[in-house]
Amino acid sequence: MRLIRISTNYPAYIQNFYGQRSALATQPYAQQYQTLMADCYSWADFWTQAFGKLGYEVWEPVGNAEPMQKMWAQENGVSYEPKTWLTDIVAAQVKQFQPDLVLVNDYATYSRSFFTHLRQICPSIRLVIGWCGAPYSGYENVFKAYDLVLSNIPSFVTDFRTQGHKCEHMHHAFNPAILKRIKQEQNTPIDFSFVGSIYRAHNFHNQREKLIKQLVAATDLRIWANMMQLSAAELKLLPLKQQVYDLVQLLKRLPLGQTVLPYLPKLKSYARMTNRPGLEQYVDPTIVARAAPAVFGLAMYQTLADSKMALNNHIDISKSYASNMRLYEATGVGTCLLTDGQDNLADIFEPDREVVTYTSAAEAIEKVNYLLDHEPERQQIAIAGQQRTLNCHTFDHRARYLDQLIKKNLA
Template sequence: MRLFRLCTNSQLYLDRFHDQQPELEGRPYIEQYRKLMKDCYGWADFWTHGFSPLGYEVWEPVGNAVVQQKQWALEHDVEYSEKWLFEISLSQIKDFAPDVLLVNDHHTFGKSFLDRVRESCPSIKLIIGWCGAPYTSLDVFKAYDLTLSNVSSLLDVFHAKGLNSRLFRHGFSATVNDRLATVSDRGPDVSFVGSAISADQYHTSRLELLEHLSHNSALEIWSPNGKVLQGGGIASSIIHGAVFGLDMYRTLAKSFVTLNTHIDISLTYASNMRLFEATGVGACLLTDWTPNLSELFEEDVEVVTFRTAEEAVEKMDYLMAHPSERDSIAEAGQKRTLAEHSFTQRAKEMDELIRNELA
């Protein structure tokens, strides 16, 4: 089975990556690609590793990584225009001739592009789409044979609209720990790493929580949305710039406690990547309580939960005052993630979905 994952990365991340490694420009595509994958941003090449034991061939190029994408086009005599992102991506799909196309950027790759892909690539038997955040139009989901989401409220909408959709959870790749250098120094006491977007359905509740914690705890924040946070009354002294890839995982691993809070569209359903990223690298996770959290982790044994901002402060103080218990929770959380929430496990689940759909 051949699977092609169609994706993009944050442009802020890609710009920083290439600014820090200008020597990559002009190097062979495969060298550039492997270097980017080793930094473990987003899903990186985690599906490649997860599916490998199942006999899949997987390719996960980053569609908007302009330097390496144009290098691939040069090496394969592919001509392109100002619409290079779509033209090169289409050429890569045709060159790879996958059985399955997995799309996890529904904003960039719309229905008209996917219709063209289906017409141009007869090898494709199944198009699977991913949606874990607010969307602007349902049209793109009509181009998928199957839509996966980690957010139950989105699935409710998809089902009501007659779309073939399934619940599918995020996971953690053990390759992160293989690539992450040993963390010797520790600190901060409590971290929050993530976005803070004030738009509807995104992070209104998160911003309110962070504002309260910033005045009542030792919280430090790493986010690309510093101006939004400062506008919400959070002091600039505790706000650091965004961290991505291995730098992000390193920040989580160094923290004595790391905070997780869900996007507004999923406040009643534990679903985000941070649950598994934080526990996967061995951080002690303090996360907002939801009714389904017990399906993923044992409360106060593998993760710690809070229901209010005041309770979050109390739990932070307790964990900092009881290091042995804190470290035991972190160890148990990591063990659970590596055993049950790995990309190896998720690949098995995805393989079952694929085979059922093809049947």
């Protein structure tokens, strides 16, 4: 069978990736694709490798990798609209590939109408499978386009089934091939690290921010994070932006103001704002002061591999369930993982033998300090965690599981 996985990568990663490889954007599609996949960001081409062993043909184009996608369009004589190039090119790729299966792990970019269009131009499609592992408020409609929904969060599975969707639970995974692409040193230079995102919004990383703030105060936690932060210049401008916002809100309440505002283009963005500019969405300055820029792909795996211990903390919406990628990324590269003690963690790893758990900041601090002072115990946990991941949590394991779900849903 043929499977195409359509996705997008985090925009900051795409920008960083091409920024470090300025000549790549003009190279042929195949070379750009190979180079991008070799960096092992997110799922990369891991499904291609895993499903290939089961006899599938797989292609995993990245919809928002603009230079690569537009090069493919140029090489294949595909035209597209400037404003809709992303979906136009992906639709052309699906039509050319003629897949039996579509796997999509971006519910925000690809709409329900997009999948209706795909089925019209590509009758070979027998099954559309959608992945959801993050808050999806505002995007509920797209799930009606999926024949099967997959989620790593058990509560999501319950919710989707209640809404009438076919939904199955599937854990994230690790690709052992990564171990051949990173350096694994005996003397790891980083004692304790956090690599990830800190996004202050409803159902995202509010508890994570509170925890990390306490760890920053009590440990030498090193941070590589993607987060909202104000520059010194932006902080100085904030009072002025607040005054402009207040003025615009006053004008909107006045009859004359509604007439005047359309002729003041510099104020249009303020007229569209639903909240007064403030500090609510910005991460605590004590965390920002400790943080280095986010790392992605192989650089992220290398940072984890260079760490004696790595911190994991789940997104707020998965407050009771162990579900995220870091569980497998950190253990997979042989790092001793410190993770929040979720209800189902024992189904995935043996707590305090394969990973280290905490239920409070105080316990996390205590366990970090103890294990950094007791190297043999830390190493023993790191080795056991890695073995569990390699034995039970690889993309090969997940592909076999998903293959059974596919056959069941096609029967």
